[in-house]
Amino acid sequence: MDIKNVDHIGIAVVNLDEALKFYEDVLGLKCQGSEVVNDQKVRVGFLPVGDTELELLESTSEDGPIAKFIEKNGGRGGIQHIALRVDNIEDAIEEIKSKGYKMIDEKPRYGAGNASIAFCHPKSTNGILIELSERK
Ligand SMILES: C[C@@H](C(=O)O)C(=O)SCCNC(=O)CCNC(=O)[C@H](O)C(C)(C)COP(=O)(O)OP(=O)(O)OC[C@H]1O[C@@H](n2cnc3c(N)ncnc32)[C@H](O)[C@@H]1OP(=O)(O)O
Numbered sequence: 001m002d003i004k005n006v007d008h009i010g011i012a013v014v015n016l017d018e019a020l021k022f023y024e025d026v027l028g029l030k031c032q033g034s035e036v037v038n039d040q041k042v043r044v045g046f047l048p049v050g051d052t053e054l055e056l057l058e059s060t061s062e063d064g065p066i067a068k069f070i071e072k073n074g075g076r077g078g079i080q081h082i083a084l085r086v087d088n089i090e091d092a093i094e095e096i097k098s099k100g101y102k103m104i105d106e107k108p109r110y111g112a113g114n115a116s117i118a119f120c121h122p123k124s125t126n127g128i129l130i131e132l133s134e135r136k
């Protein structure tokens with residue numbers, strides 16, 4: 001598998017606009033717009049940092065993965081996943097499965113900014129939720 005770089009770090013936040021005050025006004029990062037990804041029940045804000053990005057994720061639904069993460073985390077946000085950029089996501093999924101590890105997504109799904117994404121199960125990754133991301 002050819003991992004290019006850390007595509008982004010996914011950070012769950014209770015409220016995106018509120019969280020951006022710290023990341024923009026204090027850290028001086030710039031949010032390059034936001035997007036609702038209905039498939040994941042999230043509203044996403046991207047803040048580039050060098051050759052990677054912080055992905056701030058606010059839940060758009062009480063039963064989405066970000067809402068569940070925040071609930072289990074005592075009502076606070078936190079680092080929810082790390083996304084690695086791959087060349088060919090179908091090949092990456094097949095390689096992980098063929099080596100006996102578990103994918104949450106066995107087929108690529110829509111990701112923010114029109115990426116193709118798939119999550120590996122935390123049980124297969126020593127407790128980290130890893131997202132594979134291929135950008136066109
Ligand atoms: C927009 C897009 C993009 O980049 O383009 C995104 O990123 S969307 C980002 C949001 N979307 C996603 O996260 C989609 C993929 N995630 C999921 O399918 C789910 O959140 C799971 C990861 C399967 C967890 O589901 P759920 O909380 O219902 O299950 P569960 O409570 O039974 O958890 C199963 C086990 O995984 C662990 N677990 C749960 N969430 C975790 C996380 N974020 N990092 C590490 N471990 C985690 C739990 O502690 C538990 O371990 P124990 O069994 O040991 O207690």
Ligand SMILES: [Co+2]
Nearest residue numbers: 010055083131
């Ligand atoms: Co992500």
